[in-house]
Amino acid sequence: MQSLLIIVGVGVGVAVIVFMSALLSGLQANLIKRTLSSQAHITLLPPEEIARPQQATDATALRLQKQAQRLRAIDQWQTLRDRLETWPEIAAVSPLAAGPAFAVRGEANKAITVVGIEPERYNRVISLAERLTAGQLRLGAGEVVIGIELARDLGAEVGDKLRLSTADGRSDTLTVTGLFDLGNKGVNARNVYVGLRAAQSLLDLVGGVSSIDLALHDLDLAEQLARRIAGETGLTADSWIKTNAQFVTALTSQRVSSNVIRFFIALSVAFGIASVLVVSVIQRGKEIGILRAMGATQAQMRRIFLLQGGIVGFFGSLLGSALAWSFLMLWQLLARNPDGTPMFVIGVEPGLVALAAGGASLVGILSALLPARRAAQLDPVVAIRG
Amino acid sequence: MAEPDDRVLHLAGIRKSYGSGEVESEILHGIDLTLRRGEFAALIGPSGSGKSTLLNLIGLLDRPTNGQLHIDGEDSGQLDDTGLTRLRGQRIGFVFQHHHLIPAFTAEENVAMPLLVARGRPDAEMFARAGRLLDQVGLADRKQHLANRLSGGQQQRVAIARALVTNPSLVLADEPTGNLDTHSADDVFALLRDFNRRQHTTFLIVTHDPRLAARCDRIVELVDGRIVADRPPPAARDTAG
Ligand SMILES: Nc1ncnc2c1ncn2[C@@H]1O[C@H](COP(=O)(O)OP(=O)(O)OP(=O)(O)O)[C@@H](O)[C@H]1O
Ligand SMILES: [Mg+2]
DSSP: OHHHHHHHHHHHHHHHHHHHHHHHHHHHHHHHHHHHTTSOSEEEEOTTOOOOOOSOSOHHHHHHHHHTTOOOOOTTHHHHHHHHHTOTTEEEEEEEEEEEEEEEETTEEEEEEEEEEOHHHHHHHSOTGGGEEEEOOOOOTTEEEEEHHHHHHHTOOTTOEEEEEOTTSOEEEEEEEEEEOOSOHHHHHHEEEEEHHHHHHHTTOTTOOSEEEEEESOGGGHHHHHHHHHHHHOSEEEEHHHHTHHHHHHHHHHHHHHHHHHHHHHHHHHHHHHHHHHHHHHHTHHHHHHHHHTTOOHHHHHHHHHHHHHHHHHHHHHHHHHHHHHHHHHHHHHOBOTTSSBSSOOOOOHHHHHHHHHHHHHHHHHHHHHHHHHHHHOOHHHHHHO | OOOGGGEEEEEEEEEEEESOGGGOEEEEEEEEEEEETTOEEEEEOOTTSSHHHHHHHHTTSSOOSEEEEEETTEEGGGOOHHHHHHHHHHHEEEEOSSOOOOTTSBHHHHHHHHHHHHHSSOOHHHHHHHHHHHHHTTOGGGTTSBGGGSOHHHHHHHHHHHHHTTOOSEEEEESTTTTSOHHHHHHHHHHHHHHHHHHOOEEEEEOSOHHHHTTSSEEEEEETTEEEEEEOOOHHHHHHO
16 A cells, blocks of 8 residues: 555656656757758868857858858868768768858849758758758759748749849859748748859859768767867868857756756655655564564565565656656647647657666665665564564 | 483573663573473463563574573574574574464465575475465465454464474474463464474473463473473373363
């Protein structure tokens, strides 16, 4: 009966922890995904362009500012690209030629960033093809893909013609083959994607690229890897973690505060288990005494109570995981975007359940340490007489 | 004189004090006692004379302040706690006034418990053995009953089966019939006597009931921590009981 109650207590604690963890990691994953939808994990720039940690959220903006004076190219970029592609940590490598220009259509004239890409490569860094709202990702000669914001500003649609011109007088007329929405208004208004060759000639970068975007398998390694690449190549390497320092700090402090909360929940669960076990040691004094009289060793008595703590923790965590799962299902039912799609998808991962079960069993055993010691040290004579 | 290895229990000059310094009080003042294999002895004496204290010492649940205590020839003074626990588990069976069964377990599981404690994991043989002992104490049809569903007399019989399941050399019973009505007390006592006769197990039984004491082979009387008498029961009473 008591064990049942404490298992429910442990269950509630574990449920809150699992629910919180799943919610938080779902939320953070979602935020990171949104942030990175228009951003590479690491951007490599020519060495002189020393990037200071910026409050700007976007590496492209940075590039635009700096390159206003004169575009610099990355040396030997093909070799570098091929070399980086062999790194196991790197998922995709995409060289770009990007620089400032104006988009002109009729009377309308907008300052933009021309981004010359190799579409298949670029698409593996930023899933542009998936984010098209019209047309397709086709960047042959004379073809351009623009953002929905710019399209609105210029009144352009798929199939329309558009003229791009640079400050030093080069220009090109291209046909819009697709419209994209990368979830970022600035990017949607500014980025104009053309083939790498077209950009190179527009920007007077023939044969060169101005930056290389990288996608990684593990986002969290971005900063370490950026340093390593910078060290090995002499290029400037900006990780998303550095360019979004404030955002990352916010995520980290969110995680820290949730860890603190989780710690205290675990602590109160531990005290709960310990107090129930202490009471049970007192209540079972006679049984402990008789077991000792039968020849049970102190170690055996200790083990019984440690086991009990572990079992309570383990079953509590199973119950808690089930509870957390139902909370999450409920949450997904309730938390929806205005259009009715779930705000973000979260699930209870098996790993998290295993961790909760392991953790709770461990907490159970740890909280049983003291009661188990008491049980082992109980004087059988006193226990049986009392 | 019997052979020395015939001595299941041998006490020499056993003293026991509680407390220390100024508040130290000696409860047992030098007890000498020997029990041989197959003996069936009663330990009697007024309340507070030290009977339970002595039984706990013999049962290795406590250590004497002074004196020597041998169980089956093994000197308990030479053993550490683990050694005492082992010796206790192998050689001694306890029956207390209260049965101390574990209520959440069945009669059979309770009886098998000492074997489980000794072997560490359950096996079929220990339950078979527990079952046989329950047959012998007349509870063949109650094996799967939970301990707390049995009557007082039945519970005490389960406790006796439990004390005997390890085949101990010495069974210590502290007022085993103290909680029972006369009829059940007679039954339980008869059961102990029966085991004693069939298996030659040595018994030392604390009792306040002179009628039962009279049915033992030997009556040891303790007064104020000293053995004042150690004799066979009066023959007249023997037939009356
Ligand atoms: N742990 C202890 N500390 C101090 N004194 C104790 C302790 N245990 C027993 N005593 C004392 O030792 C004396 C003998 O107690 P014991 O229980 O052995 O008597 P008993 O003969 O079994 O009595 P009863 O017939 O009432 O069971 C008593 O005066 C008791 O108060
Ligand atoms: Mg007593």
